[in-house]
Amino acid sequence: MFWLDERLFFLINGLAERSAAFDGIMTFMVSDYFTPLIMTMVVFALWFQGNDAAELERIHRAIFSTATAVGFACAVVKLMNLGIDRLRPFEAHPESVKLLFYTCTDPSFPSNSAAIAFAFAMGTWFIDRRASIFLFAIAALWSFSRAYCGVHYPLDIVGGAAIGILIVWPAIWVNRLLHWVPDWVHQALVRLHLA
Numbered sequence: 001m002f003w004l005d006e007r008l009f010f011l012i013n014g015l016a017e018r019s020a021a022f023d024g025i026m027t028f029m030v031s032d033y034f035t036p037l038i039m040t041m042v043v044f045a046l047w048f049q050g051n052d053a054a055e056l057e058r059i060h061r062a063i064f065s066t067a068t069a070v071g072f073a074c075a076v077v078k079l080m081n082l083g084i085d086r087l088r089p090f091e092a093h094p095e096s097v098k099l100l101f102y103t104c105t106d107p108s109f110p111s112n113s114a115a116i117a118f119a120f121a122m123g124t125w126f127i128d129r130r131a132s133i134f135l136f137a138i139a140a141l142w143s144f145s146r147a148y149c150g151v152h153y154p155l156d157i158v159g160g161a162a163i164g165i166l167i168v169w170p171a172i173w174v175n176r177l178l179h180w181v182p183d184w185v186h187q188a189l190v191r192l193h194l195a
Contacts (some may be wrong), residue, residue: 005155009089012147012154016098023100029145030101032113039120039135046127059127061175064185066123069171073115073164081107090150100149111152114143114160115167122168139164 016023028034043063050056086109090097106112117139125132143161146152175181 002155005153006089009147009153010096012144013089013098013150016100016148016150026145026148027100029141030149030151035113035117035138035142036120038138039117042131042135043120043124043127046124046131049128062123062126064181065126065168065172065175066120068175069119069123069164069168070116072167072171073119073160074112076163076167077110077112077115077160080110084109086153086156088151089153097150099151101151104151108152109156109159110163111143111146111156111160113146113152114139114157115164117142118161118164119167119171120164122165123171126168126172 016026043066046059047063050059085107088104088108090099090103118136121132121135121139124135139161143152143157146157147154
């Protein structure tokens, strides 16, 4: 399976340095900050959607679950990194990889970026389907750029995406179990006219 993963990686990474324009788009997308900022802005915009108090509360609960899922996804990746120390493509194949990004120091598998992005996208599914589809597209593009720029293997991305998507259900469960936390935050924000 790893040989297939490496072959697919080199097919994607082999596209690099063929078009300055496409390289520019991919180096912009691969950033650790651009995609999370876009996703946060979309979720922030959703915070103010809703026609009545009940719908607003439902949206706010879903946003709390989304934020929890993103946190859980990061925690799961960090825990997995303690036991799985897969080298990044540019470390394993320094002469062959076209690196268009800085040299990350954490393990390659699973992709933390994919876990975060897909947790955002899946969590948003319970708020607004159109916004979620947009975030899934952004997550896929960010993930593709990670392989294109030589930072992750495709299997790293698939593993991170699976974590991000699946972690939403435990996040929802925890928020229901500890409902008083989001309830208290929501009431505090209502009093501050922020909800």
